[in-house]
Structure formats: structure tokens, C-alpha cells
Amino acid sequence: MPTQTTPEPGLALQMRGIRKAFPGVQALAGVDLDVRRGEVHVLLGENGAGKSTLMKILSGALPRDAGTIEIDGRAAALASPREARGARIAIIHQELALVPEMTVAENIFLGRAPTRFGFLDQPAMVRDATTFLSRLGANIDPNLLVASLSIAQQQLVEIARALSLDARILIMDEPTSALTERESARLFATISGLTARGTAIVYISHRLDEIFAIGDRITVLRDGRNVATQEVRQADRRALVRLMANRDVDELMPPMERTTGTPRLRVEGLSHGNRLHDVSFNVRSGEIVGFAGLLGAGRTEIARAVFGLEPFDHGTVYVDELPVDIRSPQDAIAAGIGFVTEDRKREGLVLSRSVRDNVALPILRRLARLGIVHRKAETAIAQSSVRDLGIRTPSVSQLAQNLSGGNQQKIVLAKWLATGARILFLDEPTRGIDVGSKQEIYALINELAASGVAIVLMSSDLPEVLGLSDRVLVMREGRITGEFTRAEASAERVMACAVGI
Amino acid sequence: MISSSTLRRIVRGRESGTTFGLLVLCVGLWIATPYFATAANLSNVAEQSAVIGVIAIGMTFVILTGGIDLSVGSLVALVSVVIGSALQRGVPVFAAVAIGLLAGVVSGALNGLMITRGPLPPFIATLGMMSVARGAALLLSDGRPISGFPDGLRALATGEVFGVPAPVVMMLTLYLLAYLVLTRTVFGRYMYAIGGNEEATVLAGVNVRRWKTVVYAISGLSAGVCAVLLVARLNSAQPIAGIGYELDAIAAVVIGGTSLLGGSGSVIGTLIGALIMSVLRNGLNLLGVSSYLQQVAIGVVIIAAVLIDMALRRRVQRSSR
Numbered sequence: 012m013p014t015q016t017t018p019e020p021g022l023a024l025q026m027r028g029i030r031k032a033f034p035g036v037q038a039l040a041g042v043d044l045d046v047r048r049g050e051v052h053v054l055l056g057e058n059g060a061g062k063s064t065l066m067k068i069l070s071g072a073l074p075r076d077a078g079t080i081e082i083d084g085r086a087a088a089l090a091s092p093r094e095a096r097g098a099r100i101a102i103i104h105q106e107l108a109l110v111p112e113m114t115v116a117e118n119i120f121l122g123r124a125p126t127r128f129g130f131l132d133q134p135a136m137v138r139d140a141t142t143f144l145s146r147l148g149a150n151i152d153p154n155l156l157v158a159s160l161s162i163a164q165q166q167l168v169e170i171a172r173a174l175s176l177d178a179r180i181l182i183m184d185e186p187t188s189a190l191t192e193r194e195s196a197r198l199f200a201t202i203s204g205l206t207a208r209g210t211a212i213v214y215i216s217h218r219l220d221e222i223f224a225i226g227d228r229i230t231v232l233r234d235g236r237n238v239a240t241q242e243v244r245q246a247d248r249r250a251l252v253r254l255m256a257n258r259d260v261d262e263l264m265p266p267m268e269r270t271t272g273t274p275r276l277r278v279e280g281l282s283h284g285n286r287l288h289d290v291s292f293n294v295r296s297g298e299i300v301g302f303a304g305l306l307g308a309g310r311t312e313i314a315r316a317v318f319g320l321e322p323f324d325h326g327t328v329y330v331d332e333l334p335v336d337i338r339s340p341q342d343a344i345a346a347g348i349g350f351v352t353e354d355r356k357r358e359g360l361v362l363s364r365s366v367r368d369n370v371a372l373p374i375l376r377r378l379a380r381l382g383i384v385h386r387k388a389e390t391a392i393a394q395s396s397v398r399d400l401g402i403r404t405p406s407v408s409q410l411a412q413n414l415s416g417g418n419q420q421k422i423v424l425a426k427w428l429a430t431g432a433r434i435l436f437l438d439e440p441t442r443g444i445d446v447g448s449k450q451e452i453y454a455l456i457n458e459l460a461a462s463g464v465a466i467v468l469m470s471s472d473l474p475e476v477l478g479l480s481d482r483v484l485v486m487r488e489g490r491i492t493g494e495f496t497r498a499e500a501s502a503e504r505v506m507a508c509a510v511g512i
Numbered sequence: 513m514i515s516s517s518t519l520r521r522i523v524r525g526r527e528s529g530t531t532f533g534l535l536v537l538c539v540g541l542w543i544a545t546p547y548f549a550t551a552a553n554l555s556n557v558a559e560q561s562a563v564i565g566v567i568a569i570g571m572t573f574v575i576l577t578g579g580i581d582l583s584v585g586s587l588v589a590l591v592s593v594v595i596g597s598a599l600q601r602g603v604p605v606f607a608a609v610a611i612g613l614l615a616g617v618v619s620g621a622l623n624g625l626m627i628t629r630g631p632l633p634p635f636i637a638t639l640g641m642m643s644v645a646r647g648a649a650l651l652l653s654d655g656r657p658i659s660g661f662p663d664g665l666r667a668l669a670t671g672e673v674f675g676v677p678a679p680v681v682m683m684l685t686l687y688l689l690a691y692l693v694l695t696r697t698v699f700g701r702y703m704y705a706i707g708g709n710e711e712a713t714v715l716a717g718v719n720v721r722r723w724k725t726v727v728y729a730i731s732g733l734s735a736g737v738c739a740v741l742l743v744a745r746l747n748s749a750q751p752i753a754g755i756g757y758e759l760d761a762i763a764a765v766v767i768g769g770t771s772l773l774g775g776s777g778s779v780i781g782t783l784i785g786a787l788i789m790s791v792l793r794n795g796l797n798l799l800g801v802s803s804y805l806q807q808v809a810i811g812v813v814i815i816a817a818v819l820i821d822m823a824l825r826r827r828v829q830r831s832s833r
Binding site: 318320339340341343344350352357358359360361362363364368371372373375376379382383384386426430 | 696697698699700701702704705708709711712713714715716717718719775776
């Protein structure tokens with residue numbers, strides 16, 4: 012690992028010892044980052060490695076607990092997005108941050124629209140917006156409402172907005188995730204133009220090809236720490252992947268010899284608008300089937316449709332080879348299906364209620380006679396869940412909001428196990444969970460499969476999918492584009508399938 | 513069992529602040545004016561709290577699920593008039609009351625359907641119902657009070673059980689029932705879960721639409737019970753009855769510590785909130801404070817109660833971390 016002893020000239024950005032803790036998680040444990048002028052500096056790391064947190068701090072969206080930031084050699088506080096903008100730092104968000112009810116031009120100049128005599132200068136705004144959009148080769152009418160644009164077009168508007176800020180430091184968080192190859196190529200050309208003028212670019216992406224095409228240097232983060240910084244020219248793909256994970260996937264998730272039985276769940280020809288196209292798959296009892304794919308490829312949509320949360324146009328769901336008509340979560344639960352959603356705070360838990368109330372919620376009717384809850388039975392079930400799943404809580408009366416992310420996720424799992432679900436959809440089961448708890452969740456998933464539960468694992472964490480699944484299905488744009496056995500599945504092959512090379 | 517755990521709740525639970533407030537208020541008034549603590553006055557205070565107290569039960573349920581019901585004041589008028597005109601047409605007291613309560617339940621269920629099937633925001637749906645019910649009450653009565661009822665109804669207001677006025681007995685019975693529903697039944701758990709996180713509750717396989725509709729129907733029912741008490745007490749049915757009751761009921765719920773965001777609170781708190789409001793009104797009357805100033809005082813108490821409650825809750829949260 013090259014260590015820098017003398018301060019380098021030409022540094023646009025120097026971050027030193029940046030620390031940030033969230034309740035239960037040390038997201039950043041002293042991260043350093045140097046970015047030279049005119050450089051494309053790639054930030055690499057698994058989900059949860061701390062990349063986004065670091066960039067939120069740089070763009071003033073999050074306060075840091077400790078650490079210093081220098082911009083062009085001068086200390087900067089960056090206490091608010093406004094200050095960051097004053098320091099000419101711009102960010103292109105991964106999640107689009109546009110106002111759908113406003114026009115393209117209004118979005119590009121949001122908060123700093125040109126005025127004449129105190130009134131909006133509409134013509135100037137449209138003219139300037141057109142200039143920035145055409146530099147990206149984007150043929151978008153600035154007068155259109157953002158709501159009417161495709162995701163790719165919105166992405167381009169977001170990039171145009173960043174360009175219009177004339178930033179010295181431009182942060183791009185997976186800017187190509189929604190773009191076509193052609194649009195991406197155009198973006199790369201624009202990036203070269205910017206770096207030639209001295210703009211420093213921090214580039215976050217998981218697409219290795221892209222990184223090797225436009226990156227100058229790479230910094231790898233893992234678990235909130237620096238792992239390495241190196242020149243792209245000298246970097247080796249395999250080594251990079253190892254640096255990101257630094258653990259053998261096998262070691263992370265012990266392989267399980269599983270005897271898998273008859274198809275427990277079979278989905279035939281599931282289609283819904285332009286989000287799902289003729290999706291068919293089956294999961295046997297005791298099997299873990301992983302769904303890989305880029306963000307928005309349609310994984311969550313499958314789970315929501317099968318669980319009765321979204322209607323679908325075509326398709327049949329079979330449980331134990333019998334067709335079932337699922338129109339609501341009640342129907343799904345009755346058919347023995349459970350769904351651990353990707354957003355446990357919004358959809359998984361009632362945070363203001365106790366561990367006991369959360370575990371018992373789907374089975375309250377069973378625990379009641381004449382509508383009156385049998386409290387001893389309720390407590391007993393909650394206590395055995397706490398024991399079996401190793402939920403760390405002082406008591407079952409503790410409020411869910413006071414537990415860590417990992418323990419909260421275990422409550423969600425406990426809830427579905429209590430219903431006696433034999434088919435479990437797990438959507439991003441370890442998102443936002445620290446490494447230690449991840450291991451425990453993985454062990455639990457393996458145990459569940461061993462006990463005969465059919466598991467559908469949906470995750471954008473590739474090592475997770477590869478390490479846990481008996482079979483891997485890859486999705487792209489609402490279709491299943493590939494299927495691999497455990498032996499066939501490799502990061503490169505799955506990725507190639509997910510991006511459609 | 514119930515009473516001991518309830519006592520513990522009051523002493524140590526989240527209602528402790530409001531209970532303490534009520535006690536301070538009572539002791540203060542006792543010192544300021546000896547008449548306050550007489551049996552006659554206390555029974556009068558309790559009786560006055562019954563009217564808002566009963567509506568506030570339904571309001572607590574609604575607010576616990578994260579909703580609001582602005583229509584209850586108008587529903588009091590509608591149910592009053594329905595009972596009045598039924599009695600006028602010679603319908604027996606029992607049947608007239610039943611028809612009135614049914615009208616309350618149906619109107620409440622309509623609110624619920626507009627909210628769950630519309631889906632309209634509760635504020636809008638019940639704001640509409642507030643106007644519709646008031647207009648219906650005025651149409652039905654031609655804008656005039658209806659009076660001249662048989663004695664059977666009066667007994668509901670004037671009767672006593674072991675020296676306690678009947679309305680007070682009714683209110684306390686309903687509070688006990690509501691307390692048991694909230695703490696012991698599946699329905700009670702669902703209310704807290706819906707208010708705490710509606711999406712997660714849907715995902716847990718709970719028929720949230722149905723239960724929310726039931727909650728609004730119960731709110732309509734409690735407005736109906738309030739109307740019965742009112743008609744019995746005044747011996748007349750007023751189409752302009754209940755104006756502003758919805759706000760008094762919301763105030764009682766909020767003073768009692770139930771969060772307007774839903775998911776946390778209790779019906780015991782609401783009872784204490786309703787008592788605080790009527791003790792305060794009674795005390796200010798005894799002290800000869802003008803009714804204008806009374807309004808100011810009540811407003812100040814509402815704001816202070818919520819500020820104190822929020823501060824206490826923040827402390828509890830911090831200490832439980």
C-alpha cells in the first residue's frame with residue numbers, strides 16, 4: 012500500500028480521519044481521501060462500506076463526528092449543503108433528487124434561478140438549461156415536467172444540474188446505473204472534458220469496466236476504513252474484489268450441503284405492465300434461490316406481486332404444485348409465505364411497539380380467544396423467538412426502536428417464523444446491518460433452509476447472493492436473463508448477465 | 513388484577529405527568545375555594561366531564577390509528593335530532609335511543625369507508641361529514657329544538673348509582689371497557705400497530721381497511737352516546753348541539769398524552785385529560801373568572817400540557833437507551 016509522507020501539490024480535496032457513527036453502527040472509522048485536480052478518483056467498496064456516508068459528509072448533507080476537510084488547501088467546515096455548494100462541491104445522487112412537478116429547466120436551476128428585476132428570467136433559464144443538456148448530448152426539452160421523463164432522462168437532468176453548478180469537485184454516485192451504453196459513453200466524454208479543465212471527480216461505481224475506462228486512481232473502503240489507494244493502471248480486477256471483501260466468500264458463509272425436495276413455490280409467467288415480463292421460477296423446499304441484478308431490475312416487484320401487495324396482469328403462483336389465488340398479504344400468509352421487506356423501518360416493524368407485539372402481530376388471532384389476547388402465550392412465543400434467533404434485548408417488552416439494525420432484522424424474521432411460513436422472501440436482508448450481525452443473519456438463513464424452508468433471496472450485495480444461494484437467477488429490466496448453479500455462478504458471469512453484456 | 517396494574521400504570525407510566533397535573537389543579541382549587549371539594553361540586557364536575565369524556569374515547573381510538581375525526585360534534589346534533597324526532601313520533605324510548613345510536617355508527621362507518629376506500633385523508637373526509645351531519649340535523653328538525661319527551665329518558669341524566677350520577681357511571685364503564693379493548697384484545701393491538709406503522713401492519717396480514725372503518729364507526733357511536741346523555745339532560749334535542757365538541761375531545765386526548773401521529777397513548781390519559789378540562793372550567797367559574805379569560809386559560813393549558821408531555825417523553829426515551 013503506498014503511503015504518502017509529503018503533502019502533494021495539486022490536491023483539490025483532502026479528507027483526514029473522517030468518523031461518523033449511527034445508532035448501532037460505526038459507519039466511518041477514520042477515513043482519509045485525497046483527490047487531485049483533474050482526476051477521476053474512484054471510490055470502491057461493498058454496500059455498507061461507507062462510500063455514501065463519506066460523500067454525504069462531503070456534500071454537507073450529514074455532519075461528521077470527527078475529521079478535517081481541506082479544499083484547495085483551505086480548511087472547510089461544510090456544515091450544510093449550502094456551504095458545500097459555496098465551496099463548489101456538487102453531487103449527483105444515486106437516488107434521484109429532482110422535484111417531479113417542476114420542469115427540467117426549473118430543476119436544473121432549483122434554488123438559484125436567474126432573475127430579472129426580481130422576477131424569474133424564464134427564457135434565460137431555458138436557454139442555459141439547453142446548453143448544459145446538449146453538452147451531455149441529451150435531447151430533452153427543458154420545458155417538460157420531470158415527472159414525464161424516463162429514469163435515464165432524469166439521471167441526465169441530474170447530471171446537467173451538477174454541470175451547471177460549475178463545480179470544482181463533482182461527486183457522481185453510480186451515475187450510469189440507469190443509462191444506456193450510448194448515454195454512458197457521452198457522459199464519459201463530458202467527464203474527460205471536465206477533468207481537462209481541472210475539475211476533480213469522485214466517482215462511485217460497481218462496474219469494473221467503467222472504472223478501468225475512466226478512472227485515474229482508486230480508493231477501496233471496507234467497513235468504514237481505508238483499505239487501499241492505488242493507480243488504476245496498476246490495479247488488478249481480482250485483487251480489487253478481494254480488497255473489497257477481504258474474506259473468502261466461503262469463509263463468510265459456510266456452504267451447506269442441502270438435500271432439496273419438491274418445488275414448494277412455483278411462479279409461472281408473471282407479468283406486470285413494463286416492470287415484470289414473463290417471470291418463471293421455482294424454489295424447492297430447503298433451497299435458497301438468489302436473485303441478483305442492478306437496482307430497479309424488478310426483484311422487489313416479484314416479491315410484492317407474489318405476496319399480494321401489487322396486482323399483476325398475468326401469471327400463476329403454485330404452492331406445493333397447487334395454484335393459489337393471492338390477492339392480499341392475508342392470502343399469502345395463509346399459503347405459508349413470508350416477506351422480509353428491504354426497508355424494515357418503513358415496512359417491517361412497528362418501531363414504537365415492543366419486541367413481543369411485533370413478533371405476535373401476524374398471529375394475534377391465533378393467540379386470542381373471543382378477540383382477547385392470551386398474553387402468556389404471546390410472551391412465551393416472543394421469548395422463544397428471542398432465544399432461538401439470539402435477539403439481543405433486555406426483555407421482550409423492549410421497544411423495537413431501541414434495538415440495533417441486526418436485532419431489528421431478527422425480529423422481522425422471528426415474526427415470519429412464528430406464522431409458520433414455509434416460503435420466505437428475503438429482500439436485502441442485511442442492508443444497513445453491521446458485519447457481525449450479518450454473519451448471524453447468514454447463519455440463520457442457512458439454518459432455515461436446512462429445516463426445509465424454501466428461501467428466495469433478493470440482494471444487490473453480490474458476495475451475499477453468491478455465498479448463500481444454491482441457484483442464482485439474474486434479472487435485468489423485469490426479465491430473468493440468466494440462471495446459474497452454485498458451481499457456475501461467479502461475480503463476473505452474474506454481473507455480465509445483470510448489465511446485459 | 514386490573515386495578516393494581518392500572519394504578520401502577522398511572523403512577524409510573526406515561527400518564528404520571530397528567531395525573532400529577534390534575535392533582536395539583538385540584539389541591540390548588542381546594543385551597544383557593546373551599547366549595548370546590550364539596551361532594552355536590554365534585555359530582556357536578558364529573559357529570560360535566562362525561563359529555564366530552566365519552567366522545568373522547570372514540571377520538572382516542574381514531575387518533576391512536578393516526579387519524580382524526582372532526583365530525584363528532586355535528587354527529588352529536590344529528591343523533592340528538594334523530595332521537596328527538598323518533599320520540600316525537602311516539603317511538604318507545606329504548607327503540608329511539610337504538611335508532612339514534614345506529615345513525616351514529618352508520619355515519620362513523622361512512623367516514624371510515626371514505627378514508628379507507630376513497631381514499632381520502634381523515635381530515636378531509638370528516639370535515640365533509642361535519643358539514644353534512646350538521647346540515648342534516650338542521651333539515652330534520654327544521655332548525656328548531658325538539659322537546660317534550662317521556663320521563664324514561666330523563667332517568668339517564670338524573671338517576672344515580674350508589675350516589676354517583678348515572679352519566680358518570682356510564683362514562684367510567686365505557687372507559688373501563690375501552691381500556692380492556694386497548695390492552696387485552698386483538699383489535700386493541702391492531703390499533704396501536706396501525707398508528708405505529710400502517711404499512712408494516714398491512715404486511716403482517718392485518719385487514720387494516722376493515723379495522724380502520726370499525727374505529728371510525730366506534731367514534732360515531734361514542735358521539736351517539738354523548739347525544740343520548742345530552743338529550744336526557746336537557747330534555748330536548750338541539751340541532752345546534754355539540755358545536756366545538758370535536759375540538760374539546762381532541763384537546764382531552766392530546767392533554768392525556770396520546771400522540772397525534774398515532775401509535776402511542778392511552779384511554780386512561782384521555783380520561784384524565786377530560787377531567788382536567790372540566791375541573792379547570794369549574795374552578796375558574798368558582799373563582800369568578802370571566803368566560804373570556806377562561807378560554808385563554810384552557811388554551812394555555814393545552815399547549816403547556818403537550819410541551820410538558822413531549823419533554824417527559826424525550827427524557828424517558830433517553831434513559832431507556
